[in-house]
Amino acid sequence: MERYVVGIDVGGTKIALGLFDHRKRLVAEKGIPSDPDLGPEAFFDVLIQALLKLLAEESVAWEQLQGIGLGMPSFIHFETGHIVKTSNLVRIRDFPARAYLMDKFSGVPIILDNDAHVAALAEHRMGAGRGFKNMIYCPVSTGIASAIIIDGKLFRGTYGWAGESGHAIATPGEGLLCGCGNQGCFMSWCSGSMIVKHIQNWIAAGEHTLMTELAGGAENIACFHLEAAYDQGDPLAIKALNQMATYLGIWFFNLYVTFNIDCFVLGGGLLKMGEKLLAPVRRTFDQYNRNDMPVYFKTAELGNHFGIIGAAELIFDY
Numbered sequence: 001m002e003r004y005v006v007g008i009d010v011g012g013t014k015i016a017l018g019l020f021d022h023r024k025r026l027v028a029e030k031g032i033p034s035d036p037d038l039g040p041e042a043f044f045d046v047l048i049q050a051l052l053k054l055l056a057e058e059s060v061a062w063e064q065l066q067g068i069g070l071g072m073p074s075f076i077h078f079e080t081g082h083i084v085k086t087s088n089l090v091r092i093r094d095f096p097a098r099a100y101l102m103d104k105f106s107g108v109p110i111i112l113d114n115d116a117h118v119a120a121l122a123e124h125r126m127g128a129g130r131g132f133k134n135m136i137y138c139p140v141s142t143g144i145a146s147a148i149i150i151d152g153k154l155f156r157g158t159y160g161w162a163g164e165s166g167h168a169i170a171t172p173g174e175g176l177l178c179g180c181g182n183q184g185c186f187m188s189w190c191s192g193s194m195i196v197k198h199i200q201n202w203i204a205a206g207e208h209t210l211m212t213e214l215a216g217g218a219e220n221i222a223c224f225h226l227e228a229a230y231d232q233g234d235p236l237a238i239k240a241l242n243q244m245a246t247y248l249g250i251w252f253f254n255l256y257v258t259f260n261i262d263c264f265v266l267g268g269g270l271l272k273m274g275e276k277l278l279a280p281v282r283r284t285f286d287q288y289n290r291n292d293m294p295v296y297f298k299t300a301e302l303g304n305h306f307g308i309i310g311a312a313e314l315i316f317d318y
Helices: 039-055 097-105 115-126 184-190 192-204 210-215 222-232 235-259 269-273 275-288 302-316
Strands: 004-010 013-019 028-032 065-072 072-079 082-086 109-113 135-139 148-151 153-155 263-267 296-299
Touching: 004 082, 004 115, 004 135, 004 302, 013 039, 013 115, 013 302, 028 039, 028 302, 039 302, 065 097, 065 115, 065 302, 072 109, 082 097, 082 222, 097 109, 109 115, 109 302, 115 153, 115 263, 135 235, 153 275, 184 192, 184 222, 192 210, 192 222, 192 235, 210 222, 222 235, 222 269, 235 263, 235 275, 269 275, 275 296
Parallel strands: 004 065, 065 109, 135 263, 263 296
Antiparallel strands: 004 013, 013 028, 072 082, 135 148, 148 153
16 A cells, blocks of 8 residues: 655744655645634634645545644644744644644644755755755745754754744834734744734834835735835835845844754745845844855745645654
């Protein structure tokens, strides 16, 4: 009987599901939107239905599953699969996700981990981090985070959420309140979701921008409107992108001096901005870096598949 592994990548805006055979070959995939208004049970019920539909489309019985790996943008107690909190899907918190899923898929091994962790596994083994003994993977998208590879192994820390450095505090008591529950973390200054909130606040305070017209209203602004306005020299878009680059550069520098790891692999939707964002990020990093040892900033190589590949790796390692 052919055996299969499922890798699931849950993001703040979408869920990707991948079906892999025993040779780690991607057989089929499916994507559905994330609904931030759903509570944990309803959210996972939607995910389960999407998975069952994928299995039915490929004529795979759940008894053929070697296991299900799941990456979540959450603080996860790795040993138990208990979700502590999720900053981008704030209703998914204090939930025994692994136990809930195992009840639905009796006898199928299920492993949950942070989404940055699973992406780091994928990129270190098969992508841009190949050949590096130590690596830090940083998704720069709806949210920001990091995952740390030391001596070829993923470092999870005591409870399982090592690397949630996007929620390290940059400006205590200043800035926007993040879904993590704190005010002024790095994510609150430079993530895709939060930079839009900054822009909307600036507009509400009376600043003008092309982004309002491009989006058909301030409430509709997204990061692609930011990039389009930046390309037209819009001052508020320039201000927003410079803010992102400054805090991202400082964040990378803090990670570098903490771990002395020379390889950063960057993934996530904001990288579509390319050198508009990455060049000032590197300039900020270099401004604070006082030695001339090489530090590599590499772009993730596995495209949109890194999340499902890494989630599947959790099971292949099992």
